[in-house]
Amino acid sequence: MNWGSASEFFAMGGYGFYVWGSFGVTAAALLIETLLVRKRFGDTRRLLRRELAADRESQD
Amino acid sequence: MSQPLINWFKFASPASFYPLAGKLWPWFAALATAFAAAGLWISFFVAPTDFQQGEGYRIIFIHVPASWMSMFIYCVMAFWSAIGIGFNTRLSGMMSSALAPTGALFAFLSLWTGALWGKPMWGAWWVWDARLTSELILLFLYLGYIALTAAIDDPRRADKAGAIVSLVGVINVPIIYFSVKWWNTLHQGASVSMTKAPTMAATMLWGMLLMALAFWMYSIAVALYRVRAIILERERHATWVAELPEMQR
Numbered sequence: 604m605n606w607g608s609a610s611e612f613f614a615m616g617g618y619g620f621y622v623w624g625s626f627g628v629t630a631a632a633l634l635i636e637t638l639l640v641r642k643r644f645g646d647t648r649r650l651l652r653r654e655l656a657a658d659r660e661s662q663d
Numbered sequence: 664m665s666q667p668l669i670n671w672f673k674f675a676s677p678a679s680f681y682p683l684a685g686k687l688w689p690w691f692a693a694l695a696t697a698f699a700a701a702g703l704w705i706s707f708f709v710a711p712t713d714f715q716q717g718e719g720y721r722i723i724f725i726h727v728p729a730s731w732m733s734m735f736i737y738c739v740m741a742f743w744s745a746i747g748i749g750f751n752t753r754l755s756g757m758m759s760s761a762l763a764p765t766g767a768l769f770a771f772l773s774l775w776t777g778a779l780w781g782k783p784m785w786g787a788w789w790v791w792d793a794r795l796t797s798e799l800i801l802l803f804l805y806l807g808y809i810a811l812t813a814a815i816d817d818p819r820r821a822d823k824a825g826a827i828v829s830l831v832g833v834i835n836v837p838i839i840y841f842s843v844k845w846w847n848t849l850h851q852g853a854s855v856s857m858t859k860a861p862t863m864a865a866t867m868l869w870g871m872l873l874m875a876l877a878f879w880m881y882s883i884a885v886a887l888y889r890v891r892a893i894i895l896e897r898e899r900h901a902t903w904v905a906e907l908p909e910m911q912r
Contacts, residue, residue: 616718
């Protein structure tokens with residue numbers, strides 16, 4: 604174990620800004636990409652469902 | 664001739680790849696989470712403090728895997744582009760365009776974490792060094808691919824144009840990789856052959872490998888998810904799309 608306390612862990616031996624800036628932005632970027640991909644899929648599916656429903660409606 | 668176990672050509676059709684990708688992505692997402700948990704544990708709690716760089720060196724655990732992924736994804740895009748040009752399969756272009764945003768993201772993260780590492784260690788966020796410049800060119804190649812394919816309305820023509828960009832641009836990947844050998848650079852040499860005390864090298868290597876596996880699994884999961892959206896967008900008028908269970912009332 605490298606850390607005596609939580610504050611020591613967050614300080615990263617004085618490199619806190621650089622280390623957390625790297626890990627934080629990476630985590631945020633991957634999270635945002637995941638949400639954007641889910642949204643893209645969901646939007647496309649919703650649009651197609653609506654189009655197909657309208658097609659069925661006009662055929663009935 | 665013996666019957667192959669799996670008929671690979673069957674999955675070259677979007678109609679059969681769409682449900683397969685839907686079944687596969689949750690497994691890759693789960694693996695990514697597991698590898699990331701193990702990798703982060705080693706990065707922060709197992710790997711000891713570096714004798715020269717203190718705690719600042721811990722950026723290596725995402726910087727190196729992100730750089731590897733940015734180069735690897737570009738090679739996979741070039742592979743799909745070659746398949747697309749050679750066999751004229753529709754799915755290959757969709758795979759390339761599903762990978763490009765993730766590859767661009769990892770190229771950006773490589774440069775971002777590199778800047779945050781360079782500032783405390785070299786005293787500069789950025790230098791026009793061979794390694795850094797060729798990685799920046801890789802980011803521009805990804806952005807160029809995305810912009811070019813987005814600018815062409817016909818998806819099949821967009822795939823062709825994009826395939827040429829990725830096949831020409833792939834020459835940059837070995838340039839990035841060997842840049843630290845070919846030119847006199849500020850960037851350190853290859854990470855995996857670092858000459859540190861043996862136990863130190865082992866835990867660092869494990870941390871990097873686990874994080875690389877996590878990024879790898881993440882990339883597969885997110886690309887499979889994105890390719891499903893692309894398939895729906897492009898095949899919207901196909902009968903098989905209308906017959907999907909998720910399209911019913």
